[in-house]
Amino acid sequence: MPQLPPLPNHLPKPLATDVKKVLILGAECTGKSTLASDLANEFHTSFVKEYMRTYLEQKPQGYICQYDDLLPIAIGQIDSENKQLVHANDYLFCDTGLLQLMVYADFYYHDCPEQIVYHALHYRYDVVLLTDNRGVAWVADGMRDLPNGHDVIYQKLKSVLNQYDIKFHTITEDRVQRIAQVKKILMGD
Numbered sequence: 472m473p474q475l476p477p478l479p480n481h482l483p484k485p486l487a488t489d490v491k492k493v494l495i496l497g498a499e500c501t502g503k504s505t506l507a508s509d510l511a512n513e514f515h516t517s518f519v520k521e522y523m524r525t526y527l528e529q530k531p532q533g534y535i536c537q538y539d540d541l542l543p544i545a546i547g548q549i550d551s552e553n554k555q556l557v558h559a560n561d562y563l564f565c566d567t568g569l570l571q572l573m574v575y576a577d578f579y580y581h582d583c584p585e586q587i588v589y590h591a592l593h594y595r596y597d598v599v600l601l602t603d604n605r606g607v608a609w610v611a612d613g614m615r616d617l618p619n620g621h622d623v624i625y626q627k628l629k630s631v632l633n634q635y636d637i638k639f640h641t642i643t644e645d646r647v648q649r650i651a652q653v654k655k656i657l658m659g660d
Contacts, residue, residue: 482542482545482546482549482586482587482590483546483549483550483553484549485549485552485553485590485594486552486553486556488556488559488563490556490559490560490561490562490563491561491562491563491597491598491657492552492562492563492565492596492597492598493510493562493563493564493565493596493597493598493599493600493653493657494565494567494568494570494596494598494599494600495507495564495565495566495567495600495602495642496567496568496570496571496599496600496601496602496628496632496639497601497602497603497604497624497625497628497642498602498604498622498623498624498625498628499624500604501602501603501604501625502602502646502649503521503566503567503602504520504521504566505646506564506566506600506602506642506646506649506650506653507519507520507564507565507566509646509649509650510562510564510650510653511564513650513654514560514561514562514564514657515560516558516559516560516561516562516563516564517555517558517559517563517564518555518563518564518565518566519548519551519552519555519563519564519565519566520551520566521548521566521567522544522547522548522550522551522567523536523544523548523567523572525547525551526540526543526544526547527540536579538576538580538582541572541576541580541583541584541587542584542586542587544572545569545572545584545586545587545590548567548568548569548572549569549590552565552568562657565596568591568594568596569587569590569591569594570591570592570628570631570632570637571628572587572591573587573588573591573592573631574624574627574628574631575624577627578623578624578627592635595637598640598656598657599632599637599638599639599640600639600640600641600642600653600656601625601628601629601632601639601640601641601642602641602642602643602649603625603641603642603643604622604625640652640653640656
């Protein structure tokens with residue numbers, strides 16, 4: 472991993488815990504939120520909602536995320552994870568994370584605040600899942616804007632994961648198959 476500067480003080484630190492944190496990454500509308508919720512139900516634990524969506528839902532209708540929104544979104548994502556850890560049992564399922572935010576920032580703004588990059592590359596999860604769009608139809612919801620962008624974002628995420636030697640598992644197909652795939656990964660079958 473390349474040398475990075477010391478951690479800036481702008482972002483909260485993730486809590487240390489024995490709970491296994493599972494990060495779910497993927498392009499928009501590839502089933503991340505559904506998978507996080509399904510897995511939380513399956514394992515009787517909690518999950519972290521994508522904070523970017525929560526943040527943007529508080530803005531006026533039609534608002535487009537700006538570069539200056541990235542740090543507040545990152546702070547909210549880490550805070551949400553820390554808060555949900557209190558309610559988690561063996562696993563905490565995280566619907567996106569700072570790595571996703573870093574890739575989107577690069578895609579939309581060709582830049583990302585260094586605090587986000589640092590956290591995204593140094594805060595490791597126990598398991599990383601990368602969803603693809605097979606088995607999931609793209610649905611417009613007022614926030615999604617890449618109906619044909621699945622492959623571009625998927626490849627960018629995959630490239631970053633490989634570049635920084637972050638082990639991941641690709642998750643695909645329908646809801647039932649996705650849950651079975653993750654159970655097999657987590658249970659070591």
